[in-house]
Amino acid sequence: MSKKKKAAAPKSIHDVMAKKAARPKLSETHTRRTFHVENKLLPIIDQLEATAPARGFKKELINVALRRVLREDYGIDV
Numbered sequence: 001m002s003k004k005k006k007a008a009a010p011k012s013i014h015d016v017m018a019k020k021a022a023r024p025k026l027s028e029t030h031t032r033r034t035f036h037v038e039n040k041l042l043p044i045i046d047q048l049e050a051t052a053p054a055r056g057f058k059k060e061l062i063n064v065a066l067r068r069v070l071r072e073d074y075g076i077d078v
Helices: 011-023 042-050 059-072
Strands: none
Touching: 011 059
16 A cells, blocks of 8 residues: 655645745636536535645536546546
């Protein structure tokens, strides 16, 4: 079995701020849209999100699902 290495802890608050400032803002890489979701799907998604290890679960779920449908059904690889 391979063990994943843990990222080294930041040395100072300046390291944390520099790393955060270096990544693009969500508004620079994503666009907010509103969609209707079937009522029976919402509790399942909410339950999965509650057990997710990090923030952004719903965003990632939707993006992965859209990429998969575009690739598998339409032959568009994004």
